[in-house]
Amino acid sequence: MNDSLMIRLRDLKLSGIIKTLDVRNEEALKSNLSYMEFFELLINDEVLNRQNNSNIKRTSKAKFPQHKTLEEYNFNYQPNINKRFIYNLATCEFVRKKENVAFIGPPGTGKTHLAISIGLKAVAQGYKVLFTTVNEMLEELYISRADNSFHQKLRYYTAPDLLILDELGLKKLNQNSVDDFYEIISRRYENGSIIITSNKVFEEWARIFYDPVLATAILDRFVHHCHFVVIKGESYRMKQREGVIKAMSEESLSKDK
Known part of the structure; x- marks a missing residue:
């Protein structure tokens, strides 16, 4: 991937997109996805990554003595x-x-x-x-x-x-x-x-x-x-x-x- 693009993504704190960009790009090429479909996949990855990070932070702050489901x-x-x-x-x-x-x-x-x-x-x-x-x-x-x-x-x-x-x-x-x-x-x-x-x-x-x-x-x-x-x-x-x-x-x- 283009180094300048990765730098811009890091500056924008889009770590979810950074993690999946290569995979999604390959998927888009193989499946002949439109720009909007490709963009939607990246946005969903970013949202999911932020939700996971937020969940991890809230779990840590909760101070559970054990993980009991x-x-x-x-x-x-x-x-x-x-x-x-x-x-x-x-x-x-x-x-x-x-x-x-x-x-x-x-x-x-x-x-x-x-x-x-x-x-x-x-x-x-x-x-x-x-x-x-x-x-x-x-x-x-x-x-x-x-x-x-x-x-x-x-x-x-x-x-x-x-x-x-x-x-x-x-x-x-x-x-x-x-x-x-x-x-x-x-x-x-x-x-x-x-x-x-x-x-x-x-x-x-x-x-x-x-x-x-x-x-x-x-x-x-x-x-x-x-x-x-x-x-x-x-x-x-x-x-x-x-x-x-x-x-x-x-x-x-x-x-x-």
Whole structure:
């Protein structure tokens, strides 16, 4: 290809066209494409490349601890979950409506997996997502008060279209933590969606918060537009571990024979 053309394409930041130009030119010659057909192919390549780059950037900024897709989730192991309802959540209509979701169940039942997988669906649809644990967020907010970056941190947690808060109830919150948690919930109320995962049944959530008045205010705002998914199954991780131990025992016995 003409070097000056490539330089101009780089100056215009048309990296999608640069990647496919040689292939598309060969295709155009072999298929006798018109100028407009050739041009349309190049424009589509550029659009697709920008979408992919944007998706990669949003995924990176989301801070997912793992890449867990909905297709990988074992619904057969948790038959009490309404699969259709989960896939309806994965359309991210709740994000558009600025509603909330709560995944509640014992440890190891896939709450975080589902939260991440729906977060990935939201990223793919162009939404800004942020994943964090409740304790990590509150620790960051607490530290930010010392260097006067508190309001900047508040914006960090309130700006995304979807905020995923993992492990609510792992630790009981103190007064400062509850104050900060209330700030996040109240600022996001009807302005942005939240997914919360918790191993505490909803009736126990009020006990997590130090201040009963703030607890009521927090729960009232979060629950107002909320979809609850309660998982009552056994721990998938424990089941996997039992399977590994059983397999090792059987292997050991066969070697002894």
